[in-house]
Amino acid sequence: MSILISARSRLLSDQDWPGYRLVIRAPLRLDCGIDFGPFTIAYQTYGTLNEDRSNAILVCHALTGDQYAADPHPITGKPGWWETMVGPGQVLDTERYFLICANVLGGCMGTTGPQEINPASGEPWALSFPVITIRDMVRAQKLLLDHLEIDSLFCVIGGSMGAMQVLEWAASYPEAVFAAVPIAGAARHSAQNIAFHEVGRQAIMADPEWCGGRYLSLDRKPVRGLAVARMAAHITYLSEAALHRKFGRNLQDRLAVTYGFDADFQVESYLRHQGSTFVDRFDANSYLYITRAMDYFDLAAEHGGSLPAAFEGTRSRFCIISFTSDWLFPTSESREVVHALNAAAANVSFVEIATDNGHDAFLLQEPELFETLRGFLNGCAEHRGLARSR
Amino acid sequence: MSILISARSRLLSDQDWPGYRLVIRAPLRLDCGIDFGPFTIAYQTYGTLNEDRSNAILVCHALTGDQYAADPHPITGKPGWWETMVGPGQVLDTERYFLICANVLGGCMGTTGPQEINPASGEPWALSFPVITIRDMVRAQKLLLDHLEIDSLFCVIGGSMGAMQVLEWAASYPEAVFAAVPIAGAARHSAQNIAFHEVGRQAIMADPEWCGGRYLSLDRKPVRGLAVARMAAHITYLSEAALHRKFGRNLQDRLAVTYGFDADFQVESYLRHQGSTFVDRFDANSYLYITRAMDYFDLAAEHGGSLPAAFEGTRSRFCIISFTSDWLFPTSESREVVHALNAAAANVSFVEIATDNGHDAFLLQEPELFETLRGFLNGCAEHRGLARSR
Numbered sequence: 001m002s003i004l005i006s007a008r009s010r011l012l013s014d015q016d017w018p019g020y021r022l023v024i025r026a027p028l029r030l031d032c033g034i035d036f037g038p039f040t041i042a043y044q045t046y047g048t049l050n051e052d053r054s055n056a057i058l059v060c061h062a063l064t065g066d067q068y069a070a071d072p073h074p075i076t077g078k079p080g081w082w083e084t085m086v087g088p089g090q091v092l093d094t095e096r097y098f099l100i101c102a103n104v105l106g107g108c109m110g111t112t113g114p115q116e117i118n119p120a121s122g123e124p125w126a127l128s129f130p131v132i133t134i135r136d137m138v139r140a141q142k143l144l145l146d147h148l149e150i151d152s153l154f155c156v157i158g159g160s161m162g163a164m165q166v167l168e169w170a171a172s173y174p175e176a177v178f179a180a181v182p183i184a185g186a187a188r189h190s191a192q193n194i195a196f197h198e199v200g201r202q203a204i205m206a207d208p209e210w211c212g213g214r215y216l217s218l219d220r221k222p223v224r225g226l227a228v229a230r231m232a233a234h235i236t237y238l239s240e241a242a243l244h245r246k247f248g249r250n251l252q253d254r255l256a257v258t259y260g261f262d263a264d265f266q267v268e269s270y271l272r273h274q275g276s277t278f279v280d281r282f283d284a285n286s287y288l289y290i291t292r293a294m295d296y297f298d299l300a301a302e303h304g305g306s307l308p309a310a311f312e313g314t315r316s317r318f319c320i321i322s323f324t325s326d327w328l329f330p331t332s333e334s335r336e337v338v339h340a341l342n343a344a345a346a347n348v349s350f351v352e353i354a355t356d357n358g359h360d361a362f363l364l365q366e367p368e369l370f371e372t373l374r375g376f377l378n379g380c381a382e383h384r385g386l387a388r389s390r
Numbered sequence: 391m392s393i394l395i396s397a398r399s400r401l402l403s404d405q406d407w408p409g410y411r412l413v414i415r416a417p418l419r420l421d422c423g424i425d426f427g428p429f430t431i432a433y434q435t436y437g438t439l440n441e442d443r444s445n446a447i448l449v450c451h452a453l454t455g456d457q458y459a460a461d462p463h464p465i466t467g468k469p470g471w472w473e474t475m476v477g478p479g480q481v482l483d484t485e486r487y488f489l490i491c492a493n494v495l496g497g498c499m500g501t502t503g504p505q506e507i508n509p510a511s512g513e514p515w516a517l518s519f520p521v522i523t524i525r526d527m528v529r530a531q532k533l534l535l536d537h538l539e540i541d542s543l544f545c546v547i548g549g550s551m552g553a554m555q556v557l558e559w560a561a562s563y564p565e566a567v568f569a570a571v572p573i574a575g576a577a578r579h580s581a582q583n584i585a586f587h588e589v590g591r592q593a594i595m596a597d598p599e600w601c602g603g604r605y606l607s608l609d610r611k612p613v614r615g616l617a618v619a620r621m622a623a624h625i626t627y628l629s630e631a632a633l634h635r636k637f638g639r640n641l642q643d644r645l646a647v648t649y650g651f652d653a654d655f656q657v658e659s660y661l662r663h664q665g666s667t668f669v670d671r672f673d674a675n676s677y678l679y680i681t682r683a684m685d686y687f688d689l690a691a692e693h694g695g696s697l698p699a700a701f702e703g704t705r706s707r708f709c710i711i712s713f714t715s716d717w718l719f720p721t722s723e724s725r726e727v728v729h730a731l732n733a734a735a736a737n738v739s740f741v742e743i744a745t746d747n748g749h750d751a752f753l754l755q756e757p758e759l760f761e762t763l764r765g766f767l768n769g770c771a772e773h774r775g776l777a778r779s780r
Contacts, residue, residue, distance in 0.1 A: 228592050257686055
């Protein structure tokens, strides 16, 4: 291939964040028509690549996730976002598999995004950053896999926007995907989800500190708008039942309502906390770009309007997972993917897991999710000729 | 009673808004403990009160509604919010019934709210306005009914926050309520709904034009924050199915996405329009106060934690109505009210109407809703000895 890739090197970013950086020097043609580059991909790995290079799992993160799936987050110090799933003896067993997790293109944890410097101007990209798509993110990941000399991934797995990337991988590079596990995802973003994203974007853009996107150059930060965007989104990640179970109408550190606008209720206090902590670790413009990428995702549209066509001739093994209480990516969306895969005569399992944890269930302790994945991955590993972990 | 009420007078407000104004001179004891007054109640009537004063229906409006149920809105010029329901020969037949609809306490269409002048300071009340409750709104309405010399309402009816007022009426003044119709409501605001309200309030308060609530005194207006609050709320009034049916992923006046942050999708354009038109007719501080009143609503808590106790000994006839696709006030909330009414041995009908119109169904053309209400009201009218309309 014609793309030059720099030598793999372990380095610390300006912010001393741990992990790998890969610089892609030759331009990448994006869906918007722009040839983009050079750019950096920041990624983490867990476990060891076997001699056959056949045990690699690509973990795709969600909207506000990053490459630190199983390391402490370098800004917040909190555990990795998928420590429930990744580790020795865990479902994604780091003693058996080689895991790769890369910050998406447009992200804000080391991979090039709107907060990085645009070499042409010497200023942060801000809104001069090109609008990227889920397919562009996957194209960038493919360059990383080429660099790692992994021709065939044992598995591509992810939840939410991660599931979109999994489906895009299976459609764009079927020969490189032995198994695909999209969790709590969809083949296209729904009108309601676009609407919620638009509310978040408007909240950010309404903040005068956003300054038309140029806040970094001006040493400002639209923290209030970004916090409101996060609060609105966070509600959609939960379920009414979970909110009722966790908070109900319980009051926060008081015996009676105060007849005011303080956070009387625990759920208000919780939501404010979600908003205020989020702004420490996430870039507002990245939020705009990544939500836009999700809005634009429509796998059928990329294949002449036919979702089965996206999977034509696929030999990958699919395990589609949804959650009963997920109203952001409801089971009906997963079922459409299953129908399309069946129409394409694909090898597909479909599991709807009963839980009241809502969309966020993929990040939580869900025994049925773990059991399902363990069984599916063990079956795939057997077919792939990988040693059983235990 | 000890409260002085001014003579009824038809007048035009400063803004030349049509309708009645009643000034309550003696203070009203609010739930927060403040004796509030004097204050104004702005209201509309439709139809004619009969000689027995037995055909009056009180229509209670929702969060962003007002007294113009069946008149053109004086600011927007749009039809009244319940013209589907109110009029000659309609379900709420103005040839048969005498309808009263009053702007709620804390509102912004003539009834005293945070945008009116605080006589003590000569400035708009802003955040010095007391935090009011649904019960306070109902207490104010009771004063209006006393003024109109209507001891017993034929019916109290309303949707959403209107339904909360209906339930409060039935609990606080059972002898004054012959029939009660809470539509798409609940006996308490859920954690998820408090959360959505909190997002809206934070969006308003994050707008620097809000100025700690003092925007009117400073000749400013938090239009962007209020628009974001409206956008977030508006999504919750619809259903995923309705959004999909109406908009899907259709593009707005373009053939392809623009790879930018314009309103590419129809649903974005629609939502922006909802936000930008709302700010012309609604006061941001009113939005804070009225959402807070809904958050605080918990009818069981007002009765020692027992919802049946709220309705003990009631002789009112209840018709509880919910909509299958309403996820803001789901059927389960109405069912709790029905259970409590049954426990209190009340006369209760319960109808869940199949529709994909979501929470807003009560404002729309819903033939089954109309049929249900017509049947229920005709039955009640017969028991009340009112003449059949046709």
